[in-house]
Amino acid sequence: MNVVAKRGALILTRVGTKKFLVLLSRQAAQLEKDLRRFSRESAKWRIETTHSVAAVIGTYESFPPDLIVLEPGMIEGELETLLDYAKRHWPRTFFSLLTDKPEDTFHAAFERFGSLPIIVPGGAAEVSREIEKEMVGLVNGTLQGLMLSSFLQMMEWESKSVSVHVSTAEKWGRLHLYQGKFVSAYVHGKALSDEEAAVEILTWDNISISVERSYHNHRDVVGLPLSSLIMDAMVRKDEAALNAPPEEQLSDDELKMMNIFSEDAFELGAPEESGALTVDEQIDDDEMELYIIQNSVSVPSKEIEKKLLSKPNSHDILVGDILSIDGAVAAALVDYSSGMTLDMVGTGLDLDLAGAGMTEVVRAQKRAMELLGVRGQIEDLMVTLEQQYHLMYILPGTTLFLLVVLRKEQANLAMARYRLKAAAGGLHV
Incomplete structure (x- = not known):
């Protein structure tokens, strides 16, 4: 299905295949049974169950799942082995952990592979709803014609821990969010620090947006607030418009209205100051190739x-x-x-x-x-x-x-x- 609208609206392209969920646990069969009972959406999914990491890697090597829900301590094999394989070969696959252990238990894995949502075990209906929520939020396709600032704010309001892949013409870059907060950014081919890279990306026009699993978003200190980065990008675009050739410049009235809005409209709540982060994102050739072909999108709300x-x-x-x-x-x-x-x-x-x-x-x-x-x-x-x-x-x-x-x-x-x-x-x- 395609959705096409005017400037600023959403253009969504969906792949017509079923979403693919893997339940990885010694109790996977019961989890599937509960899902089929309590989730109407599950009728639209392909669901596979196993308790073996090796089986997941060997069986679905050429057809990666959209989401893997796994239960640490109830699997055969190492969590890190699966995450490392997914990092190299399955850029579209998301993960959720079904566990009652605190997040600190997985600190080392999160530092290496990015944060993973945790589903706390409980009643069958509650767990099924949480898995459904994770699955419904995953849509295959691309977003075009949408302001990046609006999309990032949606990610912030829904506390998403993701990597936002942004491309335009021959340029591309990525912004990492941790629980909706900006952590770092990267522009391919440019030596820019995190905040500078983010502002650069926010000035791009005619962009395509996709959402990936982030392997660089688990940090103890977040970067500048998104609102500050957006305002810096607006100022840069205004300056570029002023220095543009006369035929490309805005009229005095248009610039005046833009300046009035920029200066006054956001005085209602000043963003909190936060320590800036400067972390170079290291990408090898194999990973870069995966990022270029990435087109997985998470839509915040249907x-x-x-x-x-x-x-x-x-x-x-x-x-x-x-x-x-x-x-x-x-x-x-x-x-x-x-x-x-x-x-x-x-x-x-x-x-x-x-x-x-x-x-x-x-x-x-x-x-x-x-x-x-x-x-x-x-x-x-x-x-x-x-x-x-x-x-x-x-x-x-x-x-x-x-x-x-x-x-x-x-x-x-x-x-x-x-x-x-x-x-x-x-x-x-």
């Missing part, structure tokens, strides 16, 4: 895809109803559960980043209401800048909001609120 498909009239609403509001220069439809901008129109500022920033405003207001014990739903919110209003209307019963950017000297706030609410009523939710 709800995002559903929302993209269920909004066929959003672009018409944004163009016809919202941009016609007096003073409107840009508008967007945003999902505040993920921070992803689902549709957008207008120019003058980065609406993907604006959607992510305004998501934090909505979340902060909801947290404040909870602390104060205030009941009810948020109807709309407004952020006042020096020359702009950013007006948000929350669609009732959803995690979506409409954002409109208004010029202060041209806007009538009362009329803008009325028309934004009326436009929301025309959306197909």
Whole structure:
């Protein structure tokens, strides 16, 4: 199935084969039985069971699993042997450990092979749901047309420990995240340190994104916050635009609006300072070849895809109803559960980043209401800048909001609120 949308949306290509799960434990047969009973999704999977590491390597050498769930202490063979083989030959295979031992028990393995999600043994239904969660999050394909900043923020909100492979034209690089936090980055062919490499990657346009198993993401100290790296990348892109030939430069009004948004919109919460990390990523020729052919993607939530498909009239609403509001220069439809901008129109500022920033405003207001014990739903919110209003209307019963950017000297706030609410009523939710 293919999903194609406008700029900033998701383009997802799926491989039409069944997902492949291997259960590696002396109790694997019972685990499969429980999965078939408690997980409806499991009917769509190919599931194989064994307790032997050698059998996994020998049997599936040319057809690697999507996910291996293994139970340390209940297998024949060494965990490190399997992880080392997967590092060299199965770049698309993810792992989860089924164990009640603390993470520190596996510190040496994690340092060498990257962090692995741990599923704590419990009731059959609970374990089945955790395995299902890991499997559902794995999708074969590539992501294109999506802002890298939005994708990284989704990874951060869902505390993913992954490597994000980014390519454009003849360039490629990778960013490593540990529990959603930036750890290190690498740009192929360039001698850049981690933060510099990350900022370089964040300035690329027309990118393809894929998610891999990371073997470099288990660190005791994380790098700079993602928000700081994103802002540094925005500044670099603005500087590049100013130094571009006249025919490629933005207008003064467009640059002014971009600067206003960049300076003011993120003052709501300053990122915490964190020690910078400078670790060179060593890649041998065999590993590099694997990275180039890698195209495994982990999609944070299937709800995002559903929302993209269920909004066929959003672009018409944004163009016809919202941009016609007096003073409107840009508008967007945003999902505040993920921070992803689902549709957008207008120019003058980065609406993907604006959607992510305004998501934090909505979340902060909801947290404040909870602390104060205030009941009810948020109807709309407004952020006042020096020359702009950013007006948000929350669609009732959803995690979506409409954002409109208004010029202060041209806007009538009362009329803008009325028309934004009326436009929301025309959306197909």
